[in-house]
Amino acid sequence: MTVRPIRLFGDPVLRSPAEPVTVFDDDLRRLVADLEDTVREPGRAGVAAPQIGVSLRAFSYNVGGKVGHLINPVLSELEGEQDDEEGCLSLPGMGYPTPRAWSATATGFDQYGEPLTLRGTGLLARALQHETDHLDGRLYIDTLTGDARRRALRELRRTRRAPA
Numbered sequence: 001m002t003v004r005p006i007r008l009f010g011d012p013v014l015r016s017p018a019e020p021v022t023v024f025d026d027d028l029r030r031l032v033a034d035l036e037d038t039v040r041e042p043g044r045a046g047v048a049a050p051q052i053g054v055s056l057r058a059f060s061y062n063v064g065g066k067v068g069h070l071i072n073p074v075l076s077e078l079e080g081e082q083d084d085e086e087g088c089l090s091l092p093g094m095g096y097p098t099p100r101a102w103s104a105t106a107t108g109f110d111q112y113g114e115p116l117t118l119r120g121t122g123l124l125a126r127a128l129q130h131e132t133d134h135l136d137g138r139l140y141i142d143t144l145t146g147d148a149r150r151r152a153l154r155e156l157r158r159t160r161r162a163p164a
Helices: 026-039 122-135 146-159
Strands: 046-048 058-063 066-079 103-109 115-121
Touching: 026 046, 026 058, 026 066, 046 122, 058 122, 066 115, 066 122, 103 122, 115 122
Parallel strands: none
Antiparallel strands: 046 058, 058 066, 066 103, 103 115
16 A cells, blocks of 8 residues: 655654554555555564554554554563663664563454454564554653663753653
């Protein structure tokens, strides 16, 4: 369908919890196609609907050559720890060590309303957590701690609007 432009830090849609999807129709399937086309761009592991200006609980991922999507995700079975560098398309040029669970399970639905469960470790687990955060109005910088948080906030003040 279409590669959609990414909304950047400061756009209110990124800080508002997204609405649950209640209708699984052609409009939703077009949104999913746009999300999947958008995430196929080089260097992208995930794109949430709010990042393309749509306040619905849907995201796409592109990890290990597999592209997919999840509607109305709920995270569970968060286990282990990883603290690798993470970035965000809505905060281009930034990247900081971000604490996440090493493994994660996300349950939700596919674009047709059929139940879907995704289980992942490493990068897929990170993407599931990162994109679900977007749907809750959170950015990865909200999970940073210590020196990484101080450096990120300093960079935001210097280059963008600081978070409230």
